[in-house]
Amino acid sequence: MKFAVDTGAALSLASSAHFQKIVNLYDLIITEAIEAELIQFAAYNDDLGLKAQEILKMKLSKKQPHHLLPLFLEKGEIEVFSLAWEEKMPALTDDVRAARVVREKYSVEVRPSFYVLLLLYKNKKISKEELIIDINSILIRRNWLTGALWGYAQNLIKNL
Amino acid sequence: MGMETTTQFSLRFQPDLIRQIDEEAEKEYKNRTELIKEAVVHFIREKEEKEKLKQVAAELWLKGEISETSLKKVLHEEEIKDLKFGKGWIEETLHEIRR
Numbered sequence A: 001m002k003f004a005v006d007t008g009a010a011l012s013l014a015s016s017a018h019f020q021k022i023v024n025l026y027d028l029i030i031t032e033a034i035e036a037e038l039i040q041f042a043a044y045n046d047d048l049g050l051k052a053q054e055i056l057k058m059k060l061s062k063k064q065p066h067h068l069l070p071l072f073l074e075k076g077e078i079e080v081f082s083l084a085w086e087e088k089m090p091a092l093t094d095d096v097r098a099a100r101v102v103r104e105k106y107s108v109e110v111r112p113s114f115y116v117l118l119l120l121y122k123n124k125k126i127s128k129e130e131l132i133i134d135i136n137s138i139l140i141r142r143n144w145l146t147g148a149l150w151g152y153a154q155n156l157i158k159n160l
Numbered sequence B: 001m002g003m004e005t006t007t008q009f010s011l012r013f014q015p016d017l018i019r020q021i022d023e024e025a026e027k028e029y030k031n032r033t034e035l036i037k038e039a040v041v042h043f044i045r046e047k048e049e050k051e052k053l054k055q056v057a058a059e060l061w062l063k064g065e066i067s068e069t070s071l072k073k074v075l076h077e078e079e080i081k082d083l084k085f086g087k088g089w090i091e092e093t094l095h096e097i098r099r
Helices: A007-014 A019-025 A032-042 A047-058 A075-087 A096-105 A114-122 A128-138 A144-158 B015-027 B032-062 B077-098
Strands: A002-005 A027-030
Touching: A002 A007, A002 A075, A007 A019, A007 A027, A007 A032, A007 A047, A019 A114, A027 A032, A032 A047, A032 A075, A075 A096, A096 A144, A096 B077, A114 A128, A114 A144, A114 B077, A128 A144, A144 B032, A144 B077, B015 B032, B032 B077
Parallel strands: A002 A027
Antiparallel strands: none
């Protein structure tokens, strides 16, 4: 299964203990703008910087959309959603606002990054305990909105 | 206690603003650097406090403990739209997995 992945989602998934398994099982595709953002993150040796360095070492597939959807978003997100739209593949993002903006206009399948972990669990590649531990480490709370929503998601996932 | 590591970088301000900074610094018995540093720290702390309040309100709404009317006292219209979308988005994703 293929996914077009934005920077935030890639960084979240890189925080999973099963990132290597994810990369082996699923084709995570980035675009040039996403690669450029990851290179910017990788310039720092903080937590996110180290994750970005790890992602860049993985040599994820890279592809550009032929046309860009007219969306009022960052370049990286526009490229990812345009690629997902063209290739009829799901896009992964943890940016709730960006997901809302694209879903209001286009029928692109947009999922939060933890969807991939849920798939691993559904396909019995990881246990429920591993899922919960991973979810705790990947749901990086970047602002008040993800802070509240990821907490809500964690509670629902515990009752799966 | 050890010396805190600092990094030097340059800033460009309009002359009027520099004059205002210097006047304020003098009133506060601080130098230009101290005043700017204090202002930035204050700005970040205030933003963090506002974010914390928004998160608490959003969490209470998600738990069904406060109404949308109460939520509107803390979040603006677009933020409420984001929160509502996010709730539905998460529920839809989990529904997809349960199928």
